[in-house]
Amino acid sequence: MDIEEEIRALQLDSAEDSNGTISTEDGLHQQVEVADKMEEDLKCGIGESSQQVHIEDKGKDKEVSAPEVEEPEGMELDKKRHLNVVFIGHVDSGKSTIGGQILFLSGQVDDRTIQKYEKEAKDKSRESWYMAYIMDTNEEERVKGITVEVGRAHFETETTRFTILDAPGHKSYVPNMISGASQADIGVLVISARKGEFETGYEKGGQTREHVQLAKTLGVSKLLVVVNKMDEPTVNWSKERYDEIESKMVPFLRSSGYNVKKDVQFLPISGLIGSNMKTVVEKSVCPWWNGPCLLEALDAIEGPLRDPNGPFRMPIIDRFKDMGTVVMGKVESGSVSEGDSLVVMPNKVQVKVVAVYCDKDKVRHAGPGENLRVRLAGIEEEDIISGFVLSSIAKSVPAVTEFFAQLQILELLENAIFTAGYKAILHIHSVVEECEIVELLQEIDPKTKKPKKKKVLFVKTNAVVVCRIQVNNMICVEKFANFPQLGRFTLRTEGKTVAVGKVTDIPSTTRS
Ligand code: GTP
Ligand code: MG
Numbered sequence: 001m002d003i004e005e006e007i008r009a010l011q012l013d014s015a016e017d018s019n020g021t022i023s024t025e026d027g028l029h030q031q032v033e034v035a036d037k038m039e040e041d042l043k044c045g046i047g048e049s050s051q052q053v054h055i056e057d058k059g060k061d062k063e064v065s066a067p068e069v070e071e072p073e074g075m076e077l078d079k080k081r082h083l084n085v086v087f088i089g090h091v092d093s094g095k096s097t098i099g100g101q102i103l104f105l106s107g108q109v110d111d112r113t114i115q116k117y118e119k120e121a122k123d124k125s126r127e128s129w130y131m132a133y134i135m136d137t138n139e140e141e142r143v144k145g146i147t148v149e150v151g152r153a154h155f156e157t158e159t160t161r162f163t164i165l166d167a168p169g170h171k172s173y174v175p176n177m178i179s180g181a182s183q184a185d186i187g188v189l190v191i192s193a194r195k196g197e198f199e200t201g202y203e204k205g206g207q208t209r210e211h212v213q214l215a216k217t218l219g220v221s222k223l224l225v226v227v228n229k230m231d232e233p234t235v236n237w238s239k240e241r242y243d244e245i246e247s248k249m250v251p252f253l254r255s256s257g258y259n260v261k262k263d264v265q266f267l268p269i270s271g272l273i274g275s276n277m278k279t280v281v282e283k284s285v286c287p288w289w290n291g292p293c294l295l296e297a298l299d300a301i302e303g304p305l306r307d308p309n310g311p312f313r314m315p316i317i318d319r320f321k322d323m324g325t326v327v328m329g330k331v332e333s334g335s336v337s338e339g340d341s342l343v344v345m346p347n348k349v350q351v352k353v354v355a356v357y358c359d360k361d362k363v364r365h366a367g368p369g370e371n372l373r374v375r376l377a378g379i380e381e382e383d384i385i386s387g388f389v390l391s392s393i394a395k396s397v398p399a400v401t402e403f404f405a406q407l408q409i410l411e412l413l414e415n416a417i418f419t420a421g422y423k424a425i426l427h428i429h430s431v432v433e434e435c436e437i438v439e440l441l442q443e444i445d446p447k448t449k450k451p452k453k454k455k456v457l458f459v460k461t462n463a464v465v466v467c468r469i470q471v472n473n474m475i476c477v478e479k480f481a482n483f484p485q486l487g488r489f490t491l492r493t494e495g496k497t498v499a500v501g502k503v504t505d506i507p508s509t510t511r512s
Helices: 003-010 027-044 095-105 111-123 139-144 171-181 197-202 207-217 239-255 294-300
Strands: 061-064 081-088 150-156 160-166 186-192 222-228 264-268 313-321 325-330 341-345 349-358 361-363 371-377 389-391 399-409 423-428 431-444 464-476 488-493 496-505
Touching: 081 095, 081 171, 081 207, 095 150, 095 160, 095 186, 095 222, 095 294, 150 171, 160 171, 160 294, 171 207, 171 488, 186 197, 186 207, 197 207, 197 239, 207 239, 207 488, 207 496, 222 239, 222 294, 239 264, 264 294, 399 431, 423 464, 423 496
Parallel strands: 061 150, 081 160, 081 186, 186 222, 222 264
Antiparallel strands: 150 160, 313 325, 313 389, 325 371, 341 349, 341 389, 349 361, 349 371, 399 464, 399 496, 423 431, 423 488, 431 464, 488 496
């Protein structure tokens, strides 16, 4: 199916025939208008039409957008804070179902659409997947019942505008999950309580562990751990099962670097039925639960502190042409306004900000944490690749081909030793680049956290080592201590995460 067909198929509340024409009284007029709008949306990726599920044809993410009242051009962002939440966890734990249920509970998806999805899911012999279909909008995802691309949707609570990033759980799509997690402020780790499913996800090689370790490295500092499928007959809201999962997860989360008391909160839910999501689960269903429901917990969670007055940094995740060059990304530091002069790094091209879009709205000014599309003058689309950084001119982001890092080796492939000459794929903010470990400098004793005296030639799984890393092309990185979001990374080989690390130093010649 091509993208236009998919959009037509997903039109939430229209009565279209198979040619995509709308059969309402004033059909002709609407037909032209909608077609124009779709073409416009497809070109610029900034959907403004109401009542439609919006898929971007560019980039790794797909957008699921809600009915929206059009805002006047150049509005100021409201005072509500904005948080990006990534849903992570083992395949089939229920991430997309929960994302879909949130959109349903917040009134963004109507009963008719649900009925349509129920029928489509049934036709594909995937009856129980209808809620997940709200987030899983691609044909491949619907047929297989797994998420491939990160789904993106928006909803609001009293205090917060949330962007949901629905990551894939399948191990083949970990790079997409990394891209989703690298845009997130907080994470919802979804665990299936169903008999056998928690166990498979938690086992070595299961994605529960890998996702937690990746999320921590990628800067997801707070986690809500939702124990899902509590309604399932093998669970039936059992307190024993919930406690068992919590007691096994706590030591693991601690060993992955989370302060469990401060940064982690557990809660039971049923994503499919929608229990303990918008309102607290009834006592008749779950007498032992005295905590909050999911949306209350999300509302209360503290996001990371970002400096609105710091030097501007926005790693670019994608770019396209639309009346100039438009770049997409999340602001990690500083603020941006229409008319600003900035520089695209590492190629050092000075640009002017023509327009700033936040979600679907054109805004005059945007601060840290926002997901933006920024229209630039002074640069061609072909001169930008994802991984470049839109940066302040006065304090530009360092561009390097080499840096020093402290690595934690997670799991080496069988028989592999980690030594100088080791090659891997480096994932740092939105950069994906082949790298080589050119020198091992020190091994750190995990107990004392001090460097070992002995010269280090190679290390094995679980070692902590300081090393020098090289890449062929210039990339933008920051020292972890200054900008954690641009200073932490993962190394992957043959589809597996072998190490997580942080940038400890960059050669002085490249420092700004
Ligand atoms: P990936 O995207 O492939 O990683 O999977 P996912 O985590 O998004 O899971 P998805 O939402 O696609 O759901 C997988 C299956 O679990 C579907 O059959 C859902 O109906 C089922 N499921 C999800 N949540 C619940 C729940 O709360 N209760 C029950 N009984 N089933 C659920
Ligand atoms: Mg999914």
